[in-house]
Amino acid sequence: xxxxxxxxxxxxxxxxxxxxxxxxxxxxxxxxxxxxxxxxxxxxxxxxxxxxxxxxxxxxxxxxxxxxxxxxxxxxxxxxxxxxxxxxxxxxxxxxxxxxxxxxxxxxxxxxxxxxxxxxxxxxxxxxxxxxxxxxxxxxxxxxxxxxxxxxxxxxxxxxxxxxxxxxxxxxxxxxxxxxxxxxxxxxxxxxxxxxxxxxxxxxxxxxxxxxxxxxxx
Amino acid sequence: xxxxxxxxxxxxxxxxxxxxxxxxxxxxxxxxxxxxxxxxxxxxxxxxxxxxxxxxxxxxxxxxxxxxxxxxxxxxxxxxxxxxxxxxxxxxxxxxxxxxxxxxxxxxxxxxxxxxxxxxxxxxxxxxxxxxxxxxxxxxxxxxxxxxxxxxxxxxxxxxxxxxxxxxxxxxxxxxxxxxxxxxxxxxxxxxxxxxxxxxxxxxxxxxxxxxxxxxxxxxxx
Numbered sequence: 490x491x492x493x494x495x496x497x498x499x500x501x502x503x504x505x506x507x508x509x510x511x512x513x514x515x516x517x518x519x520x521x522x523x524x525x526x527x528x529x530x531x532x533x534x535x536x537x538x539x540x541x542x543x544x545x546x547x548x549x550x551x552x553x554x555x556x557x558x559x560x561x562x563x564x565x566x567x568x569x570x571x572x573x574x575x576x577x578x579x580x581x582x583x584x585x586x587x588x589x590x591x592x593x594x595x596x597x598x599x600x601x602x603x604x605x606x607x608x609x610x611x612x613x614x615x616x617x618x619x620x621x622x623x624x625x626x627x628x629x630x631x632x633x634x635x636x637x638x639x640x641x642x643x644x645x646x647x648x649x650x651x652x653x654x655x656x657x658x659x660x661x662x663x664x665x666x667x668x669x670x671x672x673x674x675x676x677x678x679x680x681x682x683x684x685x686x687x688x689x690x691x692x693x694x695x696x697x698x699x700x701x702x703x704x705x706x707x
Numbered sequence: 708x709x710x711x712x713x714x715x716x717x718x719x720x721x722x723x724x725x726x727x728x729x730x731x732x733x734x735x736x737x738x739x740x741x742x743x744x745x746x747x748x749x750x751x752x753x754x755x756x757x758x759x760x761x762x763x764x765x766x767x768x769x770x771x772x773x774x775x776x777x778x779x780x781x782x783x784x785x786x787x788x789x790x791x792x793x794x795x796x797x798x799x800x801x802x803x804x805x806x807x808x809x810x811x812x813x814x815x816x817x818x819x820x821x822x823x824x825x826x827x828x829x830x831x832x833x834x835x836x837x838x839x840x841x842x843x844x845x846x847x848x849x850x851x852x853x854x855x856x857x858x859x860x861x862x863x864x865x866x867x868x869x870x871x872x873x874x875x876x877x878x879x880x881x882x883x884x885x886x887x888x889x890x891x892x893x894x895x896x897x898x899x900x901x902x903x904x905x906x907x908x909x910x911x912x913x914x915x916x917x918x919x920x921x922x923x924x925x926x927x928x929x
Contacts, residue, residue: 567729
């Protein structure tokens with residue numbers, strides 16, 4: 490059972506008559522509109538686009554006697570503000586997709602993966618160009634070697650435990666800063682996370698060496 | 708041609724609820740559930756992006772014992788440190804203070820680099836899971852053109868109560884309040900002058916631990 494709800498939320502959910510609902514909604518907005526607006530800005534666009542998203546999110550939050558907000562009282566965990574940000578973000582994405590369709594193409598997904606691979610291979614001691622696989626690679630031997638190196642890197646990553654693989658993805662696939670990752674995974678400190686990251690990379694290097702990957706020479 | 712869905716591969720489609728992700732971020736998942744969510748996140752860029760966005764929006768500092776924001780160093784030079792006094796001097800230095808009660812006031816010169824380092828070192832061993840650090844949601848530091856009765860919001864898991872303080876620009880205490888809530892609106896009898904700047908800060912208390920926001924500055928609309 491969760492603790493006491495924030496006052497603006499509990500007042501809103503407890504309001505019975507239209508007058509008190511309006512008053513409680515105004516108080517709720519007073520408390521959380523800045524936060525909701527910041528979420529609406531996450532997806533970019535001009536002021537009109539942001540306001541459309543913001544208005545959509547508010548409408549959805551208030552719809553059906555605040556049905557979505559009531560879910561927090563049922564199964565909501567974490568701080569209300571954390572939950573609210575995630576819910577509003579989902580609503581904003583719904584509005585965005587409804588208006589513009591899916592934002593990312595498969596081609597850009599693949600391009601992002603290649604960039605992530607470059608970063609990781611570079612840090613793990615592999616020539617990033619060889620860890621990449623290029624369709625335009627004319628050198629057959631180098632191409633084969635690149636595939637082998639790529640497979641070795643994948644195998645090395647797969648040997649990490651799930652927490653370390655998550656760390657690798659947050660850092661090298663998503664390109665997040667170490668302080669941001671520390672907040673996401675609740676690391677005891679940023680410095681500790683830097684040390685852990687270095688240990689993970691060293692582990693990757695060791696696994697690659699075991700697999701016969703000593704350097705980047707094909 | 709290699710398969711692009713390798714170690715950086717295909718995403719799952721059954722995502723955890725926002726409730727679960729919020730609990731993950733706030734460290735409220737149990738030892739059984741957290742590894743499951745980590746395993747999902749490891750495969751799911753969509754959920755990782757959601758968490759990164761949430762951290763960005765919330766300006767949260769969960770986990771990191773102290774965070775010094777470079778931008779605040781510049782701001783600090785513009786603030787009349789001596790006039791503001793020890794409480795604000797401790798806060799404006801840009802250090803998240805986390806230490807044992809009883810006194811939330813600084814006994815270390817946090818405005819110095821040495822003081823910052825000492826606080827960071829001192830804070831690390833005393834980091835207590837019973838209370839996470841406190842961070843500001845609104846208004847953001849340096850906010851301008853606010854109304855005469857602004858609302859304040861912050862976040863900090865599992866605090867017993869919060870001590871809110873409002874100070875004038877010269878450090879004079881204007882109003883304070885104790886609350887169990889993480890939001891607060893200035894009552895009508897507290898009159899803010901148009902065009903003037905003020906500071907506010909919140910101390911969170913739980914189980915003998917104190918976490919404080921930095922002093923947050925805002926300016927009322929002229």
